[in-house]
Amino acid sequence: MDLNHDTLVAFSKSWGLFYLIAFAVGVCIYTFWPSNQKRFREAKKDILDRDDTPWR
Numbered sequence: 001m002d003l004n005h006d007t008l009v010a011f012s013k014s015w016g017l018f019y020l021i022a023f024a025v026g027v028c029i030y031t032f033w034p035s036n037q038k039r040f041r042e043a044k045k046d047i048l049d050r051d052d053t054p055w056r
Contacts (some may be wrong), residue, residue, distance in 0.1 A: 030036065 031040075
């Protein structure tokens with residue numbers, strides 16, 4: 001098999017797309033996994049509680 005520039009570009013375009021799609025699906029699964037709800041809700045409230053006061 002001859003590995004020239006065109007072959008590598010075609011390979012990276014096709015498999016890179018599948019890699020990014022798989023990564024995005026993995027992030028969505030992690031985000032909406034039921035056991036992570038508590039962690040994300042606490043993070044949402046902690047930011048607002050800590051920074052929601054007047055500056056002195």
